[in-house]
Amino acid sequence: MAHYTGLIDKYRDRLPVAADTRAVSLCEGATPLIELRNLPALVRKKVRILAKFEGLNPTGSFKDRGMTMAVTRAVEEGARAIICASTGNTSASAAAYAARAGIACFVLIPEGKIALGKLSQAMMHGSVVIQIRGNFDDGMRLVQEVAKAQPVNIVNSINPYRIQGQKTIAFEVIEALGGPPDYHALPVGNAGNITAHWIGYSESAGADTAALRLPEGMRNYRKQKMVERRPIMLGYQASGAAPIVRGRPVENPETVATAIRIGNPVSWQQAVAASRESGGWFAECTDEEILRVQKLLAQTEGIFCEPASAIAVAGLLKDLELGKVGEGSTIVCTLTGHGLKDPDVAIAQSAKPVTVDAELKAIEGVIRQHLPKT
């Protein structure tokens, strides 16, 4: 088998790159699709749930799929610097790919509201980290203003190449399952990812979609029909940051899932188009529901995702309970980011370590106390 060199090399004929374009890549993509073994029985549902674990990308989130495309194109266009607003993961990914490409990177993040792991990544990769006294939506607005006057290339998902890279997740799911799932559930923040998933599924089904905004000169990659149908898309937002569910922007979004702490998503319209065309819906989960399922995934499946990612499963479990998703279904949940991104939230909700003297007796005491009963 040929050495895997990243998603641009793998899907070159389905992405807006030339045959000789040199990819700026960290071998992103090709993430595992892990079948949940214990959770369906635990909630007493006869369904097949598979987690597409995007936390196993090079910088620990799905953002790397879009970033390899955006930075590859930026370099081709001769950009000296990239810029993004971020709740954390985009900044981590942009910083890493900029380092790889040898260009400068500026990131705007909301002060005090990004997870520690993500901040450490942006700093370690040498990007210029600008903390703003404001939220992600303020940052998004500022980035668009500043890019009008400064020689910086925006790598947020309003950059169409980001969406193009991210659509490859649908290709991988179809390859792994031999076809699309019945449902695909994922978190919705700035709404680029649900749009990208839908474009990927639509292209695979040879179908058009209003979610696709083609900039001048970019081809529509809708090709021959590779699959017969597309899945129903389920988009979940945190209750304190649920503009699409509510149908209006949220001025001061708040949620423990800081990755999706967004009140006015840039790809709102495309996400609504995707959802509508698929026959799907948007729904919300509370912070308590998100954290409960994050822990459940970690402790019953061994999968440690970040809070924002857990909402895909939390929302699905609610919709299964409501009967909106029927038994017998196959559902893929995108787990967008790794749990290590946000150690503070993980530690705060877990059992504390026990501290004992360095003696055999003390250790045995702890073991006896915690050993499962036979």
Ligand code: F0G
């Ligand atoms: N999950 C995680 C872990 C994220 O980091 C994000 C977005 C989403 C879900 C939502 O995806 O925005 O395409 O709807 N994070 C962006 C960032 C906003 O700056 O890292 P979306």
